[in-house]
Amino acid sequence: MAKKSEKTSTEKSTKTTKVTKKIDVTSIEPIDKDAKKEEVVQTKSQEKVRIDAKKIRTYILLGIAAFAFTLIISAQLNTVSNTDIIAEGMREAELLSELAKYKEQLENLQEDYEDSKEIVEEYKSNASTNDALIASMTAELNAASALAGLVNLKGEGVVITLYDSTTTASDLSIEAGLVHDTDLVAMVTELKAAGAEAISINGQRIIATTPIRCVGPTIQINSVKVAAPYYIKAIGNAQYLESALNIRGGIVSSLRSYGITIEVTRQSDIEIEKYDGSYKLRVAQVVK
Amino acid sequence: MIGTLIVIVFVIIGYVLGSDIVVPYAFTEYIAVAILAFLDSLFGAAAANSQKKFSIVIFITGFFGNAIIAIFLVYLGQKLNMDIYLAAVIVFSSRLFNNFSIVRRSIIEDIENKRKEKKKTKIVK
Structure with missing residues (x-):
């Protein structure tokens, strides 16, 4: 109609x-x-x-x-202008392909992340094992160098001072009143036997290759000539060391009988300097 | 004059109300197709008017009916995972161009007729 x-x-x-x-x-x-x-x-x-x-x-x-x-x-x-710049003017298919692309990128990145994470883990575990190894090695090295006399050591111990005799005994020669190399060797041996862990004479560290030998009026220790008075420092159990020295009929009493003045003092904190000479082995080789 | 004023008022109201609405982005596709359907109806109306065959009822039913069918095609296409709305887009666009060509021809014919009349009147004078 x-x-x-x-x-x-x-x-x-x-x-x-x-x-x-x-x-x-x-x-x-x-x-x-x-x-x-x-x-x-x-x-x-x-x-x-x-x-x-x-x-x-x-x-x-x-x-x-x-x-x-x-x-x-x-x-x-209004809607189109308000939507994101990326989404603007894009159809669903485009957005889907974009999404797929980004998903692929994400997956790749995640794979990369996993790989690098593994590497980091590996490094970490290696580092921890390395650290442990290094720590044990340093501990070993420290112990070895302490034994070899390559580091300063401190601890309780005794300090022995030996003076040449000022007054000669009537029935003995003047020579008998002097501190000889053999006296020092005997003293060192006695200290070692009593459990001394580090010994030095006049600042010269006694190591495995240290000679204590008479060189005229002086005594050669570690290629350094030292003279009386001799200060022997020994780290170890101070009581054992002192009693080992002062034992009746021991080295101190026998030396004193020659007119040598010996003072043995216990100290709670002794520092013994390291061996500062050359320690290169020229002939000996390590047997593997 | 009154008619154009009425239409202009409606256009302004529509623009003002529409500028406050934000459609969810998923629906923009539907609305785009609906806009194309509206445009097609407008051009169809213009073509009908140029041929003196314009009917407001036909225009209104076509205006909203085409839009609804186009939206339905988009919906169906999304459900079937096939871009069926492309059919609507192509049909609407081709009809849009056809209608525009009809309008264009009628306008040009009018202008030519007027010129001829002017010439005739000149000859008469």
């Missing part, structure tokens, strides 16, 4: 335009047809009212359509 009415309305409108044209044509004619003209104008106005009502309805419907159209377009533009 509406369709039909629309058609008729359009037909009518075309008719009216024709009519107006006719009127225009007639208006050019002489004015003796005034009444006719008025009638035509009246019909024209009536038709106009009807057409206006129809037109307004049409325009309102058009307006609704335009409203829907602009609403949707502005909403869409």
